[in-house]
Amino acid sequence: MPAPDTPGKTMMISGKNSVMRRFPLPILLCLLLSVADGSVTLRAAARAAPPVDPAAPDVAAAAAERPASGAAKARTGVRRQEGRRPFTLDIPKSVGDGEAFALRFGAEGAQALDLDLDGKKLHIGAPSPASGFFEALLPVPLDTGKKRLRLALTIQWKGGGKEVLTRIVAVKKRDYPVQKLTVDSKFVSPPPEAAEKIRRDRAEMRAAVTSTSPVQYWRLPLARPVPGEVTSLYGSRRVFNGVPKNPHKGVDFDAAAGEPVAAVEAGEVVLVSEHYYGGNTVVVDHGLGVASAYLHLSGFNVRKGHRIARGDIIGFAGDTGRVTGPHLHLSFYVLGESVNAEPCLEAERR
Numbered sequence: 001m002p003a004p005d006t007p008g009k010t011m012m013i014s015g016k017n018s019v020m021r022r023f024p025l026p027i028l029l030c031l032l033l034s035v036a037d038g039s040v041t042l043r044a045a046a047r048a049a050p051p052v053d054p055a056a057p058d059v060a061a062a063a064a065e066r067p068a069s070g071a072a073k074a075r076t077g078v079r080r081q082e083g084r085r086p087f088t089l090d091i092p093k094s095v096g097d098g099e100a101f102a103l104r105f106g107a108e109g110a111q112a113l114d115l116d117l118d119g120k121k122l123h124i125g126a127p128s129p130a131s132g133f134f135e136a137l138l139p140v141p142l143d144t145g146k147k148r149l150r151l152a153l154t155i156q157w158k159g160g161g162k163e164v165l166t167r168i169v170a171v172k173k174r175d176y177p178v179q180k181l182t183v184d185s186k187f188v189s190p191p192p193e194a195a196e197k198i199r200r201d202r203a204e205m206r207a208a209v210t211s212t213s214p215v216q217y218w219r220l221p222l223a224r225p226v227p228g229e230v231t232s233l234y235g236s237r238r239v240f241n242g243v244p245k246n247p248h249k250g251v252d253f254d255a256a257a258g259e260p261v262a263a264v265e266a267g268e269v270v271l272v273s274e275h276y277y278g279g280n281t282v283v284v285d286h287g288l289g290v291a292s293a294y295l296h297l298s299g300f301n302v303r304k305g306h307r308i309a310r311g312d313i314i315g316f317a318g319d320t321g322r323v324t325g326p327h328l329h330l331s332f333y334v335l336g337e338s339v340n341a342e343p344c345l346e347a348e349r350r
């Protein structure tokens with residue numbers, strides 16, 4: 001049920017480690033089959049065996065080491081002068097697929113910044129009041145076939161004039177874990193009469209995660225939505241009843257039914273709806289192309305249009321939609337692209 005995949009930005013993550021090492025027992029999984037580009041998403045949950053591949057990305061460890069920019073070595077803030085004026089630009093040299101990365105730009109006299117990452121565009125009308133820099137999150141799509149992405153920055157100078165910088169970001173193919181699961185066939189094949197509902201849900205989700213406020217509400221790291229442990233990683237390759245399905249486009253957290261779910265950051269509630277796969281779903285727009293989605297809720301605590309603060313309770317964990325047990329599925333979008341939220345989250349609930 002995760003929203004459609006569209007171009008977006010993502011935080012970086014890397015490292016290897018297996019969630020199953022931390023959770024050796026069978027865990028309650030959200031079997032979410034999401035289809036990029038607004039196609040099919042299947043959600044179900046079940047008691048499942050540990051992922052077959054123990055070498056899953058160790059997002060938690062990676063996040064602890066570099067919560068803000070995730071990627072490999074950043075090109076740090078050396079002031080360069082390629083054109084008329086000096087500037088500072090921080091971006092990673094390489095980013096894994098399914099990850100977001102942070103960009104930071106600063107220059108005296110810069111009025112606005114337009115970014116174009118392989119066709120995904122973002123306008124930043126002002127620097128972050130907190131840092132004084134122009135900040136952005138940018139996504140590298142899961143399973144992108146590209147080995148490198150071209151990033152163009154167009155600087156709008158105060159008093160007129162523009163300048164364009166280009167950079168190349170290398171894509172590192174991530175080795176996501178495989179999960180083999182056996183579930184009731186009803187979780188894999190929805191009834192024909194559900195097709196129209198599923199189509200509408202997808203369109204609604206896509207619209208919610210691609211329309212974004214021009215104001216930056218987010219800062220990194222993001223708050224954790226629940227105190228529970230992660231039980232299923234983003235990007236897991238899922239094989240249901242022997243049939244390969246779409247990878248898991250979200251992060252599952254252990255959460256009991258009725259447990260409060262907190263917004264990972266301030267923003268505006270742009271979707272409150274009941275979806276076939278996702279169940280009761282809330283989407284929060286955090287600005288500048290960043291959005292979070294909370295699925296399978298047992299109840300809502302916000303309405304569409306509400307402005308909320310970081311940590312506000314948006315609803316309560318549950319097992320609505322295609323799941324077999326209560327948990328929280330968190331999806332994270334950058335410029336409409338589904339990316340791994342985990343590296344962007346703070347290490348522990350505060």
Ligand SMILES: [Zn+2]
Nearest residue numbers: 030032252329
């Ligand atoms: Zn899930």
